[in-house]
Amino acid sequence: MTAAVQWPASVRYQDATNVAPGGLGFVQDLLNTASQGKPRQPDLLEAVATAQEWLDLSLAVVNGIDPDCAPEPKTVTLDARGLRSLRSLRDRIRTALTATTAEDGPASVALPPVETTAAVRLDSDGARLRPRGKGVELVRSYALIQLTAASYADTMRRLKVCANPRCRGAFYDRSKNCSRIWHDVATCGNAQNVRVYRARLKARAVAPSSD
Numbered sequence: 001m002t003a004a005v006q007w008p009a010s011v012r013y014q015d016a017t018n019v020a021p022g023g024l025g026f027v028q029d030l031l032n033t034a035s036q037g038k039p040r041q042p043d044l045l046e047a048v049a050t051a052q053e054w055l056d057l058s059l060a061v062v063n064g065i066d067p068d069c070a071p072e073p074k075t076v077t078l079d080a081r082g083l084r085s086l087r088s089l090r091d092r093i094r095t096a097l098t099a100t101t102a103e104d105g106p107a108s109v110a111l112p113p114v115e116t117t118a119a120v121r122l123d124s125d126g127a128r129l130r131p132r133g134k135g136v137e138l139v140r141s142y143a144l145i146q147l148t149a150a151s152y153a154d155t156m157r158r159l160k161v162c163a164n165p166r167c168r169g170a171f172y173d174r175s176k177n178c179s180r181i182w183h184d185v186a187t188c189g190n191a192q193n194v195r196v197y198r199a200r201l202k203a204r205a206v207a208p209s210s211d
């Protein structure tokens with residue numbers, strides 16, 4: 001058996017069964033830089049130093065699994081502006097994933113589009129998308145390429161955000177009918193959270209449509 005890939009942020013909250021395959025794990029890791037868990041773990045994107053440390057480690061993992069298409073860790077150096085942009089990317093991806101699993105449909109969640117550039121290359125190894133740009137833009141490009149590939153493979157709907165508002169951990173749903181809503185039933189799917197979640201759904205169903 002090969003050792004499971006250890007994403008530096010996700011490893012704080014998720015066991016190997018909850019980790020997304022391949023480069024999609026990087027997107028999950030970005031989401032899991034947020035402060036979560038019990039006891040509460042720090043937000044790795046709080047300061048440039050911790051964010052840079054996380055990014056170097058996470059891109060090193062990317063290089064290990066996806067050497068042809070990975071951004072080189074040492075080429076992405078963060079400053080205050082880059083950090084803001086990375087945080088914004090994290091928020092927008094989380095909103096997008098919440099939207100795709102929203103009970104009343106993706107259209108119910110307002111989401112400004114996130115755009116990037118990528119290069120397409122066809123050679124004897126096949127056709128690949130490669131990230132483009134400098135600094136955080138390179139990271140954004142790589143993350144969106146992974147989400148695009150997951151959309152085509154119909155696996156993006158399996159990358160989810162835990163329904164517990166105090167958790168919001170990103171997990172990969174491997175269940176047969178893709179029906180999980182908690183990253184971990186034992187810690188987040190307790191009776192009280194289930195009641196709050198159901199009440200929220202009910203309130204939404206009763207509320208008049210805004211359009």
Ligand SMILES: [Zn+2]
Nearest residue numbers: 162167183188
């Ligand atoms: Zn959770």
